[in-house]
Amino acid sequence: MTDETFDADSTSPYASPDSKKFHEAAERALDHHFKPAVEPRPKRETGLFSLSPGTDAEALMANASEDLLSISVIACDLADDLHGSRRSVALALSRMADGVRLMVEGMLDHIEVRSVKAKP
Template identity: 40%
Template sequence: MPDDTLDTPETSAVHSTPPYLCGDSKRFHKAADRALDHYLKPAPRVDGHNPRKPAMIFIVDPEVDNETLLAQVCELLASANAMVSDLAGLMEGTQRNTMLAVQQVIMLGELAVNRALDNVGAS
């Protein structure tokens, strides 16, 4: 009966054969490489056009006006600001400083979007 257990740090010391040299492991890795290539490598171009159509899972309605879009971006940036602030509170040292710097960049973006929103509202 074949052994269907996976090599773990505890069991790998028992097995001296590297995973790429085992027959089943080679087949597994070849299949994994094919799957990764299928999803991650760009498809070959035919007549200069990419035959793959991008997924349309998330789209922005083309009918949405600029003021609504800017208001949405402002809310998204405010949410990101709050999340980064919470994370910064859990960290120390250079990681905390990095999170606070990211928070400042988000705040600058938020200020720019608010100004654009004011300009759109004033028009």
């Protein structure tokens, strides 16, 4: 059974297919499905931390070594104020930083030996 009082035109939010609302809705629908993706923003040349292109490996390793020494000292200082398992964690962090620093220092020694051998 159909309701004879139902009028499809009266329920439409658009006055006619030529209305401004109709065209705006059609544009939004087409843009949603077919509009090309927005081009990605160009990558920034510099960020919060960046390396100069001319920085050599030896300078980077020396800086890393000093940073690791600072981390170790901070962790040891913190361990002095702690007790129990928290003290153990702080000391472990200090020892880990010391171990990595030894690896970095070994690499620096390796770089130095190679540069001495390379000189005529």
